[in-house]
Amino acid sequence: MNSPRHVPVLLDRVVALLAPALERDGAVLVDATLGLGGHSEAVLSRIATARVIGIDRDPAALELAGARLEPFGDRFTGVQAVYDELPDVLADLGLDRVDAVLFDLGVSSMQLDVRERGFAYAEDAPLDMRMGSTGMTAADVLNTYSAADLTRVLRDYGEEKFARKIAGAVVREREREPFTRSGRLVELLYAEIPAPARRTGGHPAKRTFQALRMEVNDELAVLRRAIPAAIAAIAVGGRVVVESYHSLEDRLVKQAFTAVTASTVPPDMPFVPAGHEPAFRLVTRGSEKATPAEISENPRAASVRLRAVERVTDKGVAA
Structure with a gap:
């Protein structure tokens, strides 16, 4: 088995965003996408x-991260959980509120770099792509979905211009x-995507593999449940920080x-009456991106979008 590498994206900036919420005794961060524990290690060190409570659906990631973070006792x-199970995780640990939640979305370095997982298109491997050990695989999607459903997955999750052509060829x-195996799928993609399109936008298999991974792991539906759960779990002064890699x-x-940051007060009102303040404030202005220097050092940072909010009042958001 290949050994995974781990290069956390925007590590210093993420820790800087989390720090104000964690600089009190006993402050709790939920690292909702633990992976190999790079972000958690930096927080615990600095x-x-x-x-830190580290959540991951992948038992292999938990084992490796646990060994890495063992010195912190x-x-x-x-x-082991999917991050939309955050309320259950906190309840099991006897926690009502936490001080920060971090999401580093998408596929982890470990999953990309360990060939047997089937996430990467650079090497021939079984078409698995599950972040855990249960549920359908990428091979199941390719072999059972209709042409229409395959087209939808490739178009919506991969933003693949040739989705219909690829889906027809797969069927x-x-x-x-x-x-x-991934090698056969990559060969098909090279055959179906026109040569001019293959020369731009990175590897021609990138979009299809991303789409299959998101479908196999139901990533958008999980995220749609997880973000409100994180918002509800945050104590006053706490922060939710999210790194996204897909539009x-x-x-x-x-x-x-x-x-949760929008005011309900009419825009022409000169002040915000007490009790009508938004529950959260934006910490980042829009989404932050990686610098050219970071992208050069870590190409996976090219598509990152970083956002953060801070709870300023308990009013306005159901706990």
Whole structure:
């Protein structure tokens, strides 16, 4: 098995955004997408007052992150769960509120770099792409979905211009032999995507593999439940920080943050009456992006969009 690398995106900026919420004794961060624990390690190292609850659906990630974070003792607690199960995780740990929640969305470095997981298109591997160990695989999607459903997945989640053409080819080719490995899918994509399009926008398989991964793991539906759950769990002075890598993810985050930071007071009113303040304030202006220097060092940072909000009052958002 290949050994995974781990390069957290925007690490210093993320820790800086989390720090004001965690600089008190016993402050709790939920790292909702633990991965290999890079963000959690930085928080535990740099913010002596913080505890971290790390959530990941992938038992392999939890094992590796747990070993990495073992030196921090009981300041770290790992939990196997999907991040939309946040309310249940906190209830099981006896916590009503936490001080920060971090989401680093998308596929982790570990999943991309370990060939056997089937997330990467650079090497031939089984078409799995599950972030956990249950549920349908990418091969199941390719071999059972109708052409219309495959087109929808590739178009909506991969923003693939040739979605219909690719879906038709998949349906045709699976009649000859079911899809089981990534190499065969990559060959099909090279055959179906016109040469001029293959020369721009990165690897021609990138969009299809992203789309399959998002479908297999039901990522948007999970996120749609998880962001409100995180918002509800935050104590006054606490923050929710989200790194998104896909326009649909970022749109969901932006909508949720806009809803809790918007004022209901008429715009021509000269002041905001007591009790009518928004429950949260925006910490970032719009979405922040990686610098050219960071992208050069870590190409996975190219598409990141970073947003953060802070709770300023308990009013206005159901707990």
